Amino acid sequence: MNPEAKVPAFPAVASGPANPADRIIDVAYELFSTRGVRDVGVNELIERSGVAKATFYRHFPSKDSLVLAFLEQRDKRWTMDLILAEAHRRGSTPREQLLAIFDVFGDWFLREDFEGCSFAKVLLEMGPAHPLGQASISYLAKIRGLIQTAGEEAGLVRPEEFAYSLQVLMKGSIVQAVEGDLQAARRAQQMAAWLIEHHSS
Amino acid sequence: MNPEAKVPAFPAVASGPANPADRIIDVAYELFSTRGVRDVGVNELIERSGVAKATFYRHFPSKDSLVLAFLEQRDKRWTMDLILAEAHRRGSTPREQLLAIFDVFGDWFLREDFEGCSFAKVLLEMGPAHPLGQASISYLAKIRGLIQTAGEEAGLVRPEEFAYSLQVLMKGSIVQAVEGDLQAARRAQQMAAWLIEHHSS
DNA sequence: ACAGGCGGTAAGACTGGTCTGTCTTCCCCC
DNA sequence: GGGGGAAGACAGACCAGTCTTACCGCCTGT
Numbered sequence: 001m002n003p004e005a006k007v008p009a010f011p012a013v014a015s016g017p018a019n020p021a022d023r024i025i026d027v028a029y030e031l032f033s034t035r036g037v038r039d040v041g042v043n044e045l046i047e048r049s050g051v052a053k054a055t056f057y058r059h060f061p062s063k064d065s066l067v068l069a070f071l072e073q074r075d076k077r078w079t080m081d082l083i084l085a086e087a088h089r090r091g092s093t094p095r096e097q098l099l100a101i102f103d104v105f106g107d108w109f110l111r112e113d114f115e116g117c118s119f120a121k122v123l124l125e126m127g128p129a130h131p132l133g134q135a136s137i138s139y140l141a142k143i144r145g146l147i148q149t150a151g152e153e154a155g156l157v158r159p160e161e162f163a164y165s166l167q168v169l170m171k172g173s174i175v176q177a178v179e180g181d182l183q184a185a186r187r188a189q190q191m192a193a194w195l196i197e198h199h200s201s
Numbered sequence: 202m203n204p205e206a207k208v209p210a211f212p213a214v215a216s217g218p219a220n221p222a223d224r225i226i227d228v229a230y231e232l233f234s235t236r237g238v239r240d241v242g243v244n245e246l247i248e249r250s251g252v253a254k255a256t257f258y259r260h261f262p263s264k265d266s267l268v269l270a271f272l273e274q275r276d277k278r279w280t281m282d283l284i285l286a287e288a289h290r291r292g293s294t295p296r297e298q299l300l301a302i303f304d305v306f307g308d309w310f311l312r313e314d315f316e317g318c319s320f321a322k323v324l325l326e327m328g329p330a331h332p333l334g335q336a337s338i339s340y341l342a343k344i345r346g347l348i349q350t351a352g353e354e355a356g357l358v359r360p361e362e363f364a365y366s367l368q369v370l371m372k373g374s375i376v377q378a379v380e381g382d383l384q385a386a387r388r389a390q391q392m393a394a395w396l397i398e399h400h401s402s
Numbered sequence: 403a404c405a406g407g408c409g410g411t412a413a414g415a416c417t418g419g420t421c422t423g424t425c426t427t428c429c430c431c432c
Numbered sequence: 433g434g435g436g437g438a439a440g441a442c443a444g445a446c447c448a449g450t451c452t453t454a455c456c457g458c459c460t461g462t
Binding site: 035036038115116120121123124125127128137140161164165167168169170171172173175176178179180181183184187188190191194195198 | 236237239316317321322324325326328329338341362365366368369370371372373374376377379380381382384385388389391392395396399
């Protein structure tokens with residue numbers, strides 16, 4: 001028999017969850033969000049999550065399906081838990097909360113692992129026709145819906161138009177930040193204030 | 202000998218310039234700008250430009266060097282000849298010319314071959330550390346310089362800050378347009394008008 | 403209560419394809 | 433005759449995805 005019997009009974013590698021699928025998702029989240037989905041191969045994901053290849057393909061029938069799961073996680077962890085919850089925490093009125101988005105952005109831009117908006121990156125990488133581009137568009141539209149709701153709560157007129165315009169500022173500031181402009185959030189916030197002003201009354 | 206002697210004396214394929222290097226650049230411009238640099242392989246470029254592989258590598262020691270040449274072409278054909286010249290043509294005052302940028306964008310967004318800003322795409326695809334990302338940042342900075350100059354000619358205060366902010370609007374509207382928002386240019390133009398207003402006197 | 407089977411997992415070989423980049427061969431034209 | 437070019441074989445790396453083997457723990461049926 002094998003003289004070096006496998007003792008572990010539990011993960012030798014990957015300190016995360018015991019559940020293999022969750023370990024894979026955690027690793028994918030880290031690698032995809034910092035380096036992009038095209039730059040990270042299945043083999044690296046497998047190695048980093050300490051999982052067998054067959055196990056990977058048991059849980060995710062293709063790499064694209066893992067990317068879909070990643071986008072879902074990104075929506076949950078980034079959109080909802082990071083940006084939305086934090087902006088909600090920082091502002092006491094709906095209007096303040098809308099502007100606080102750009103305060104949160106400002107902090108986010110300074111993070112070492114800041115690498116831009118995964119939805120926009122996947123969309124630009126795969127194109128709007130690809131299923132993954134379509135999924136990204138959906139999540140971006142979901143964000144726009146949240147903004148529209150916030151705009152309605154703030155009593156703004158034409159909230160849909162407002163949401164579209166605010167998203168222009170959000171995306172623009174993100175790309176600008178990737179380029180290295182650390183003041184991008186502040187500039188966008190100033191324009192957001194004018195935008196809110198013009199949608200008031 | 203070869204019974205089917207090569208008659209051509211001139212390109213069987215690729216209707217463009219006789220010069221192989223120029224044919225390669227033309228094909229690269231078309232394919233890179235519509236599908237992204239990562240999606241187009243050297244083999245396809247060679248086939249489409251009717252050029253031998255050795256010839257390709259004689260003129261461009263690596264694919265990256267061709268991408269660099271493409272970015273230079275993009276700056277020339279897109280930034281200078283399409284956007285800047287056209288905006289200049291459409292507006293009679295510096296202020297109008299700045300706003301006209303978004304009219305040109307609006308037309309550009311409607312084009313069938315519209316696929317976003319190559320500089321931003323390469324930057325997001327390769328990251329700001331990669332040489333190609335660096336080159337993209339340079340060209341984007343060059344655009345910002347042009348905007349700043351236009352802002353100065355329009356007599357705006359704090360023209361540099363103005364240029365940064367206007368670029369947020371430009372990038373944001375482009376990403377939004379890729380996502381499918383055909384009104385992105387109009388929304389950005391409205392915000393640009395407010396921005397100009399606040400930088401006046 | 404226990405034996406056997408079965409499902410989930412690790413480890414990794416393997417396949418078929420694609421990619422960049424090199425090299426060879428032949429040809430044409432100067 | 434020599435240099436640029438066409439055509440394409442080739443090498444080496446990587447990629448997604450399949451398959452094999454072996455191990456372990458749990459559940460089930462007797």
